[in-house]
Amino acid sequence: MGQITRFGISMDSQLLKRFDSFIYHHGYANRSEAIRDLVRDRLVKGEWTDEKVETVGTITIIYDHHQRELAEKLAEQQHRAQESVISVMHVHLDHHNCLEVLAVRGKAKHIKTLSDNLISAKGVKHGKLVMTSTGKGL
Amino acid sequence: MGQITRFGISMDSQLLKRFDSFIYHHGYANRSEAIRDLVRDRLVKGEWTDEKVETVGTITIIYDHHQRELAEKLAEQQHRAQESVISVMHVHLDHHNCLEVLAVRGKAKHIKTLSDNLISAKGVKHGKLVMTSTGKGL
Amino acid sequence: MGQITRFGISMDSQLLKRFDSFIYHHGYANRSEAIRDLVRDRLVKGEWTDEKVETVGTITIIYDHHQRELAEKLAEQQHRAQESVISVMHVHLDHHNCLEVLAVRGKAKHIKTLSDNLISAKGVKHGKLVMTSTGKGL
Amino acid sequence: MGQITRFGISMDSQLLKRFDSFIYHHGYANRSEAIRDLVRDRLVKGEWTDEKVETVGTITIIYDHHQRELAEKLAEQQHRAQESVISVMHVHLDHHNCLEVLAVRGKAKHIKTLSDNLISAKGVKHGKLVMTSTGKGL
Numbered sequence: 001m002g003q004i005t006r007f008g009i010s011m012d013s014q015l016l017k018r019f020d021s022f023i024y025h026h027g028y029a030n031r032s033e034a035i036r037d038l039v040r041d042r043l044v045k046g047e048w049t050d051e052k053v054e055t056v057g058t059i060t061i062i063y064d065h066h067q068r069e070l071a072e073k074l075a076e077q078q079h080r081a082q083e084s085v086i087s088v089m090h091v092h093l094d095h096h097n098c099l100e101v102l103a104v105r106g107k108a109k110h111i112k113t114l115s116d117n118l119i120s121a122k123g124v125k126h127g128k129l130v131m132t133s134t135g136k137g138l
Numbered sequence: 139m140g141q142i143t144r145f146g147i148s149m150d151s152q153l154l155k156r157f158d159s160f161i162y163h164h165g166y167a168n169r170s171e172a173i174r175d176l177v178r179d180r181l182v183k184g185e186w187t188d189e190k191v192e193t194v195g196t197i198t199i200i201y202d203h204h205q206r207e208l209a210e211k212l213a214e215q216q217h218r219a220q221e222s223v224i225s226v227m228h229v230h231l232d233h234h235n236c237l238e239v240l241a242v243r244g245k246a247k248h249i250k251t252l253s254d255n256l257i258s259a260k261g262v263k264h265g266k267l268v269m270t271s272t273g274k275g276l
Numbered sequence: 277m278g279q280i281t282r283f284g285i286s287m288d289s290q291l292l293k294r295f296d297s298f299i300y301h302h303g304y305a306n307r308s309e310a311i312r313d314l315v316r317d318r319l320v321k322g323e324w325t326d327e328k329v330e331t332v333g334t335i336t337i338i339y340d341h342h343q344r345e346l347a348e349k350l351a352e353q354q355h356r357a358q359e360s361v362i363s364v365m366h367v368h369l370d371h372h373n374c375l376e377v378l379a380v381r382g383k384a385k386h387i388k389t390l391s392d393n394l395i396s397a398k399g400v401k402h403g404k405l406v407m408t409s410t411g412k413g414l
Numbered sequence: 415m416g417q418i419t420r421f422g423i424s425m426d427s428q429l430l431k432r433f434d435s436f437i438y439h440h441g442y443a444n445r446s447e448a449i450r451d452l453v454r455d456r457l458v459k460g461e462w463t464d465e466k467v468e469t470v471g472t473i474t475i476i477y478d479h480h481q482r483e484l485a486e487k488l489a490e491q492q493h494r495a496q497e498s499v500i501s502v503m504h505v506h507l508d509h510h511n512c513l514e515v516l517a518v519r520g521k522a523k524h525i526k527t528l529s530d531n532l533i534s535a536k537g538v539k540h541g542k543l544v545m546t547s548t549g550k551g552l
Contacts, residue, residue, distance in 0.1 A: 005150075037538075040539055093549055125549050178401055196336045226365075234411065254303055287418065290416050295453050298457060307421065
């Protein structure tokens with residue numbers, strides 16, 4: 001962590017009362033922490049609209065591993081994008097269904113393409129890309 | 139507006155620098171205003187998860203008015219929910235396509251049902267519900 | 277409407293059963309209509325990532341009209357972007373709060389800038405941009 | 415996989431042409447696969463509004479492991495919810511920043527609470543909950 005700056009903000013008392021209730025119910029330690037979270041979340045959204053910035057994400061897919069040749073196909077796509085894939089976690093949900101989560105790093109554009117390719121594969125039932133951040137400057 | 143409360147928050151200087159750049163690019167007058175917007179947006183999201191609270195929204199639909207009996211069907215559905223519909227704006231986009239925006243007020247549950255009914259009608263090409271707020275306490 | 281094409285799709289029976297239940301609960305007339313809606317919604321999302329395509333949207337804002345000089349400021353911003361603003365609907369929610377909905381048309385980039393400027397104005401409590409479509413080719 | 419049902423749907427030719435282009439660009443093998451994906455995605459969204467249904471998700475957090483006592487706090491919260499946490503993947507992004515992804519299973523309500531608690535912890539810079547599915551009946 002770097003230097004900390006302190007500054008004042010003004011808020012209508014009624015709005016602040018509602019915000020304090022939100023803070024309490026979501027488990028934030030104090031107003032600063034809750035506000036920093038809102039700020040960071042908003043900035044991370046912006047990072048992903050610039051497709052050239054290097055960033056970090058996770059790709060979650062649910063698939064049926066009995067689907068013919070699917071596992072190989074998914075593995076092949078991941079290998080082709082191996083410079084972006086940091087690590088993979090695999091969970092056996094039941095006899096049929098697998099959950100796979102990839103931690104990925106790279107340009108937003110490349111991560112989106114990899115995500116598209118995995119989610120569109122036949123036998124992949126559901127998939128979502130989480131766009132997060134390298135954490136630098138946040 | 140009621141009373142204003144002033145309080146201090148602390149933030150990593152690097153994060154604050156990025157936030158100040160965001161504030162500048164989005165046209166906010168100062169940090170307080172930008173932070174209030176983030177706070178209000180987060181609170182409004184919460185309002186809509188409690189389906190019993192009275193709230194305000196807008197329903198936007200795009201449809202082809204040449205579609206047989208569609209205009210009557212949409213009008214009938216709006217009349218059946220007339221206690222929720224405050225006002226309607228209608229725009230002729232081209233020879234075929236109409237844009238209609240309903241300002242609605244009521245319980246989240248009722249607004250969602252009306253929105254579902256309008257958007258699912260045959261000939262309605264696209265539709266979106268905006269969940270906003272009565273503005274009270276914000 | 278132009279020509280209609282008919283084609284077959286295959287689906288796991290269990291998935292189809294769940295989809296039929298969804299169709300029933302959301303008021304769709306039949307599977308075709310429900311599927312067309314999902315397809316159109318997905319295509320509209322894509323339109324808005326290409327910032328140069330002409331498109332249609334609505335901007336919803338909630339504000340306190342007692343806020344000093346706000347009404348003039350909002351009007352001025354709308355006039356500066358008048359080639360994009362088709363029409364405006366204004367609703368008095370209570371003694372303080374107004375709902376204003378703008379129907380807008382233009383390049384995604386310009387619409388987003390106008391939306392940013394209105395939502396970030398001091399006294400605007402909440403705002404949302406709906407990204408819809410001209411309806412052409414949908 | 416169970417039985418497969420085949421059924422016909424009708425679509426305006428112009429809309430179908432745009433959908434076929436979408437299918438091609440996103441790497442889907444055919445229309446059936448693309449439509450099944452849209453259907454499943456819509457159904458999964460519905461699952462999560464019923465907070466009592468058992469479901470599956472992933473929680474992604476980015477945090478600074480130099481933050482005092484944060485690692486212990488996060489571990490403690492995960493242990494308190496251990497019946498929901500299936501597995502955890504941890505990645506060292508740089509000297510400061512860690513990426514942690516939890517695969518979780520349980521009632522939507524419990525998963526949301528765990529996610530809130532982790533994301534709101536001081537030192538967690540960004541976090542997102544992916545709401546996916548057990549894959550059953552999809």
